[in-house]
Amino acid sequence: MPTYASLITIDDRNVQNAQELASIWGEIRTEFDQHSATLKESYAILGEHDFLIVFEADDREAAFKSALTLRRHGLEGQTMAIVDTDEFSQLVDEI
Numbered sequence: 001m002p003t004y005a006s007l008i009t010i011d012d013r014n015v016q017n018a019q020e021l022a023s024i025w026g027e028i029r030t031e032f033d034q035h036s037a038t039l040k041e042s043y044a045i046l047g048e049h050d051f052l053i054v055f056e057a058d059d060r061e062a063a064f065k066s067a068l069t070l071r072r073h074g075l076e077g078q079t080m081a082i083v084d085t086d087e088f089s090q091l092v093d094e095i
Contacts, residue, residue, distance in 0.1 A: 001056040003040070003084070004063050006070055008051040008077035024073050035065040051075070054082075 029039045037057040045052050053070065057063040067079040083091070 001038075001058060002060075002063070003054065003056050003082050004066070004079055005082045006051075006053040006055075006067060006075075006077045006079040007049040008053060008070065008075045009048075010050045010075060024075075028069060028073060031069045032066050035069065036062040037066040049077070051077075053077075 025039075025042060032039045032055060035057070036059075037055050039053065039055045041052075041054040043052045044050065055063075055066055057066055063079065063081070067077075070077060070079075
């Protein structure tokens with residue numbers, strides 16, 4: 001299953017407290033399941049972005065729907081396909 005990462009910022013989200021923000025992860029996980037995607041990991045990060053979300057999706061359509069789910073919850077971000085470095089090194093060897 002292809003893996004995707006989303007770098008999320010919450011600049012525009014009106015969050016009352018950290019508990020409110022934490023409460024949406026369960027909803028997001030459920031909606032990802034409905035789109036044939038699995039939320040694998042999520043991290044709070046320092047720097048330009050606030051969160052890193054890693055998920056797997058059956059196909060590109062499922063990835064798009066999952067990215068839109070994040071946006072619907074007010075989590076604006078950039079979603080991109082990612083490849084494990086071991087798999088990447090095999091791709092490079094084939095070129």
